[in-house]
Amino acid sequence: MATQMREAIESGCPDGFQYMHPLSVKNFGQWKFHTHPRPGVLMHEAYSGDQLWTVRCGTQRILDVFTLRKLCDIGDDYADGHIHFTIRSNVEYLIDDEAKVAPLIDKLEAEGFVVGGTQNSVAMIAHTQGWLHCDIPGTDASGVVKSMMDELIDEFRNTNMPNRVHITTSCCQINCGGQGDIAINVQHTKPPKINHDLVANVCERPSVVARCPVAAIRPALVNGKNSLEVDEKKCICCGACYPPCPPMQINDAEHTKLAIWVGGNHSNARGKPTFHKLVASGIPNNPPRWPEATAMVKHILKAYKEGARDWERINEWIERIGWPRFFEVTNLPFTKYHIDNWRGARAKLNSSTHIRF
Amino acid sequence: MTDKNHPTPMLDELENGPWPSFISGIKRLRDEHPDERIRGVNNSLLGQLEHSYETRKGYWKGGTLSVYGYGGGIIPRFSEVGGEFPESKQFHTLRVQPPAGNHYTTDMLRQLADSWEKYGSGLVTFHGQTGNIMFIGSNDENVQHFFDDINEYGFDLGGAGPCVRTAMSCVGAARCEMSCANEHKIHRSLVNNFTDDVHRPALPYKFKFKISGCPNDCQNSIERADMAVIGTWRDHKQVDQAEFKKYVGEKGREHVIENIISRCPTKSLALGEDGSLIADEGNCVRSMHCMNVVPKAIHPGKEHGVTILIGGKRALKIGDLMGTVVVPFMKLDNEEDYERIVEMAEDIIDFWAENGLEHERCGEMVERIGLVNFLEGVGIKVDPNMVSEPRQSSYVRMDGWDEEAKDWYARQTVAAIDKASDAA
Numbered sequence: 001m002a003t004q005m006r007e008a009i010e011s012g013c014p015d016g017f018q019y020m021h022p023l024s025v026k027n028f029g030q031w032k033f034h035t036h037p038r039p040g041v042l043m044h045e046a047y048s049g050d051q052l053w054t055v056r057c058g059t060q061r062i063l064d065v066f067t068l069r070k071l072c073d074i075g076d077d078y079a080d081g082h083i084h085f086t087i088r089s090n091v092e093y094l095i096d097d098e099a100k101v102a103p104l105i106d107k108l109e110a111e112g113f114v115v116g117g118t119q120n121s122v123a124m125i126a127h128t129q130g131w132l133h134c135d136i137p138g139t140d141a142s143g144v145v146k147s148m149m150d151e152l153i154d155e156f157r158n159t160n161m162p163n164r165v166h167i168t169t170s171c172c173q174i175n176c177g178g179q180g181d182i183a184i185n186v187q188h189t190k191p192p193k194i195n196h197d198l199v200a201n202v203c204e205r206p207s208v209v210a211r212c213p214v215a216a217i218r219p220a221l222v223n224g225k226n227s228l229e230v231d232e233k234k235c236i237c238c239g240a241c242y243p244p245c246p247p248m249q250i251n252d253a254e255h256t257k258l259a260i261w262v263g264g265n266h267s268n269a270r271g272k273p274t275f276h277k278l279v280a281s282g283i284p285n286n287p288p289r290w291p292e293a294t295a296m297v298k299h300i301l302k303a304y305k306e307g308a309r310d311w312e313r314i315n316e317w318i319e320r321i322g323w324p325r326f327f328e329v330t331n332l333p334f335t336k337y338h339i340d341n342w343r344g345a346r347a348k349l350n351s352s353t354h355i356r357f
Numbered sequence: 358m359t360d361k362n363h364p365t366p367m368l369d370e371l372e373n374g375p376w377p378s379f380i381s382g383i384k385r386l387r388d389e390h391p392d393e394r395i396r397g398v399n400n401s402l403l404g405q406l407e408h409s410y411e412t413r414k415g416y417w418k419g420g421t422l423s424v425y426g427y428g429g430g431i432i433p434r435f436s437e438v439g440g441e442f443p444e445s446k447q448f449h450t451l452r453v454q455p456p457a458g459n460h461y462t463t464d465m466l467r468q469l470a471d472s473w474e475k476y477g478s479g480l481v482t483f484h485g486q487t488g489n490i491m492f493i494g495s496n497d498e499n500v501q502h503f504f505d506d507i508n509e510y511g512f513d514l515g516g517a518g519p520c521v522r523t524a525m526s527c528v529g530a531a532r533c534e535m536s537c538a539n540e541h542k543i544h545r546s547l548v549n550n551f552t553d554d555v556h557r558p559a560l561p562y563k564f565k566f567k568i569s570g571c572p573n574d575c576q577n578s579i580e581r582a583d584m585a586v587i588g589t590w591r592d593h594k595q596v597d598q599a600e601f602k603k604y605v606g607e608k609g610r611e612h613v614i615e616n617i618i619s620r621c622p623t624k625s626l627a628l629g630e631d632g633s634l635i636a637d638e639g640n641c642v643r644s645m646h647c648m649n650v651v652p653k654a655i656h657p658g659k660e661h662g663v664t665i666l667i668g669g670k671r672a673l674k675i676g677d678l679m680g681t682v683v684v685p686f687m688k689l690d691n692e693e694d695y696e697r698i699v700e701m702a703e704d705i706i707d708f709w710a711e712n713g714l715e716h717e718r719c720g721e722m723v724e725r726i727g728l729v730n731f732l733e734g735v736g737i738k739v740d741p742n743m744v745s746e747p748r749q750s751s752y753v754r755m756d757g758w759d760e761e762a763k764d765w766y767a768r769q770t771v772a773a774i775d776k777a778s779d780a781a
Contacts, residue, residue, distance in 0.1 A: 003427040006505050010556060011513045012549035013524065016456035016531075016541055019465055024531040031534035033653040044532050052532060062493070064382035065470045065479045066389070072463035072470075083466060083484045084528060085459040087575060094532070112377055128486055131409035132402075133434060133493055135419045135452060140409065142379045143371055150374030175671045179580050211716065213674050214392045240673055246418060252412040266580050268572035269645045270622055273579050275677050287410040288367040310616055311650070342676050 002043070021082040021094040023052045024260035039102060039159045040115035053095045055079075055104050058114040058156060061089045062132065062142050070111060070260050078104040088124040088166075090117050114149075114156060119164065122301070126168040128176040136243050138186035138256040139285045144169050146166050147289040148184075148297060155301070162308035162317070167297065168264075173238050179264030181314040182300060183276045183295055186285070187259035191235040192248035200226040203245035214271035240247050258283040262300060263315035274315045280332050303330045327344045362387065363404030363442070367411060374467035386479045394444075398478045398494060398704075401445035405438055414686060422497065424504045428557040430514030431500055447496040448478070451503060452489035452515035454523050457544040458531055459484065468510065488517040488525035488567075518558035521706070522565045524548035525578075529570035529588075534652060535645070536570035537661040538588030538689060543568045543698070547586070550699045554706070561713035561722075564706060571657065572643050579680045583704060583719045585666040590658035591686055593638040594647075600654035605632035620646050662688045663698075667705065667731075668720025678720040680755065681728060685742035701735070708734040738768060 017025055027046035034044040042054040053179030059067070071091055075083050078100060079093035086092060091113070093104060102112065105115050117123050125148060128134065150165070168180035175185055199205070205228055209217050216234035220227055228248070230241075239250035250256075260283065264276030279300070283292050300314075307329060308317035318326045327334045340348050371380045380403075387399040405416055420431035425429055432450040439446025455461075466493035469490070473481060478494025485491040504514065515523030527533070529540035547566045554560065572589040573715040578585030605613050610628060618626045625640040626647060634647075634655070665687065666680030684701070688694055705719070707754060712734065713722045723731045732739060741747075 008424065008426050008504070008556075009508050009513070010552045011508070011511060012552045012555065013454045013513070013545050014456040014516065015512050015545065016458040016460040018533055019456050019462045020458070021460075024460075029530035029536060029539065031530075031532065031536070033534050033656075035653075044534065055470065055534070058376070060377040060379040060382055061482055062379040062382065063481050063483070064386045065474055065481070066385050067377075067382050068466060068470050068481065072466050075463040081463045083461045083463060084532075085455075085461075087525070087527070087577075089483060129491075129493075131406055133417060133448070134415060134433075135417045135434065137415045138408075139413075139685065143368075143410070146371050146374070146376055146378060150377035153375050174673055178486065178577060178666040178671065179677075180742050207715070213676075238672075239463075243419075250412055256413070264580075266574050266577040267645075268574055268579075268643070269649055270620055271644075273574070273581070273679060275679075285413060287413065288370040311620060311646070322584075344676075 116157040120159040120161045121322040124167045130171045188237040189256040192250045195247040196222040196227040198247040208245045365407045397444035401442035405442040429517045451492040454515045457541045472506040488523045516555045520558035521551040521554040524566040526568035527575040542566045585680045592658040592660040595656040602632040670718045704735045
């Protein structure tokens with residue numbers, strides 16, 4: 001008889017209250033206001049009068065257990081033993097006493113972590129897995145982010161942007177990194193290269209045909225083998241066929257590029273949420289430090305910082321000055337590729353005489 | 358040891374610069390970890406990653422793998438270059454659901470680290486874009502052992518594949534004064550009602566819950582969740598006029614007009630001559646701006662509830678979609694209210710499971726069949742808050758108009774009675 005396997009306990013999502021800071025439990029839903037005493041630090045005061053201090057710091061995100069234990073040791077020695085992670089993978093220490101803030105910051109900085117990422121900073125870049133672990137990546141994620149954060153560290157440590165800036169990166173056009181004020185995403189420029197010897201054995205062909213957003217894939221007999229072919233005139237080089245059919249290789253050392261999109265904003269603050277829009281493409285996918293992509297991001301950030309009013313996110317700044325002015329102040333080329341032709345595209349054209357001269 | 362290390366000239370460049378380096382961390386595991394297995398896995402991993410950097414290609418392939426009794430939760434990775442880098446030729450990720458709100462104690466993090474060192478690579482991310490703790494790098498045999506270990510002390514796998522996915526919620530009421538909901542309870546009530554659908558992928562495609570405590574939507578739920586639940590309030594926002602006047606005194610009228618009054622998207626604010634805030638509450642759309650600027654003086658109202666939107670997603674296949682309002686306001690005060698929201702999620706997932714095409718997200722289905730067919734399918738009545746404007750096209754058959762109009766007035770009457778009894 002086979003070994004008895006252990007039955008899983010289908011407990012699902014654990015209760016967070018057991019790990020929460022005691023002041024969070026005590027004052028749950030009873031917070032009155034917060035202040036921002038310095039970059040990387042928040043103070044929340046409850047109606048009870050309790051004050052909960054937060055120190056936020058950026059890390060390498062892909063943590064080795066040594067680093068994780070170091071963060072825990074710091075949490076025990078300098079904070080109250082509770083750690084919260086933000087959606088952008090920052091570590092936050094919650095503490096009950098202002099006197100603990102400065103020593104904690106000193107310790108974190110001494111250990112190489114970076115305190116900041118609050119309010120009007122360039123927040124930690126949201127990123128994906130890349131070459132380290134993904135099965136379809138056109139680029140790396142951790143490497144791009146490390147390279148960019150090296151150059152944006154002052155913007156992370158300080159809060160002198162007009163409003164917060166959320167940057168995201170994605171290693172394919174599925175865009176797991178999500179919407180961003182600035183998004184650096186892979187953009188393929190050539191159709192997939194098909195290994196016809198493997199398609200029949202590896203791919204469920206009808207699913208692959210159905211996956212194509214522009215119906216450019218059809219079953220075909222190639223060299224006597226059941227395979228798939230791509231109508232390269234229709235193909236938009238999105239790579240959607242590659243995950244269900246790895247023999248349709250979309251990644252290319254030269255032709256897989258990076259594109260930059262701006263103005264994505266998830267918040268309902270002031271305006272409604274917005275999706276990001278294309279501003280630049282053709283940027284080389286250039287490991288190990290991707291200098292061209294970083295330079296473009298810094299260039300756009302500089303224009304935003306100079307041009308935007310307080311509280312304007314990048315989308316709001318551009319909405320106020322208009323897209324022609326954005327391309328003027330950034331000196332980026334406006335090309336035929338900027339004009340949308342996907343569904344709903346007509347709504348994005350200018351049907352008025354509202355034109356700035 | 359060193360002579361067996363794969364050379365990493367390109368990755369070495371990522372050890373320069375002031376930001377913490379993930380490469381330095383992987384190298385520490387390769388060089389300093391007491392377990393030879395972990396040293397070997399990380400040496401191979403660095404070798405393969407360097408190879409990717411040199412050739413600008415990825416070399417991981419997927420597969421099928423889970424733990425006993427489950428059908429998902431693990432992202433299998435098999436190396437295409439495992440011959441050259443054998444010790445990481447199996448390098449699977451376990452997606453583990455974090456505690457709601459991403460709260461941990463240092464003791465619990467150490468316990469997770471201990472388990473992971475026994476069975477994995479020593480690399481972990483808090484958290485991936487899916488909201489899961491990503492334990493990166495285990496092999497066919499050890500995924501089961503690691504799961505058994507952490508499952509015993511309260512952790513469970515998240516979703517992967519066409520299933521209900523790991524949910525996400527903001528820090529919310531645990532720390533934030535903007536919170537209008539118990540994000541924690543909503544999060545766990547919803548996702549833990551669907552553990553079977555999390556662990557055994559059998560839906561058309563993925564389905565994600567995200568919960569934000571206020572319209573600032575720090576969880577990006579409208580743009581990233583099939584079902585977004587966002588805290589809001591139905592009464593008037595709370596204004597501490599003395600505190601607001603103090604702010605006006607410090608900053609000056611011009612600053613306040615430029616940064617608060619004129620930024621209200623519906624022009625619902627004015628500045629009184631005495632420095633007080635005059636608010637046209639009937640025209641406030643909960644855009645959060647005024648309270649984001651002066652959190653000490655302006656606060657959400659007291660009659661809390663949630664707005665629910667359905668159908669947000671990113672690019673594949675028909676393009677980006679934001680969620681659409683299907684419930685403008687719903688109270689979550691008692692257990693019955695929570696049962697209602699869970700039943701609503703069940704109805705929505707059931708309808709989509711019946712009617713969605715393979716690999717079609719819920720929002721794409723709504724786009725294909727129209728919002729009205731979706732609402733009728735899940736038993737939700739239409740509401741003008743669901744649209745940004747009414748129809749422009751006359752190409753629609755309207756012979757049910759009289760019944761619909763009658764129904765609308767009947768519902769208005771019921772709503773008025775409900776509101777009056779709430780107020781009483």
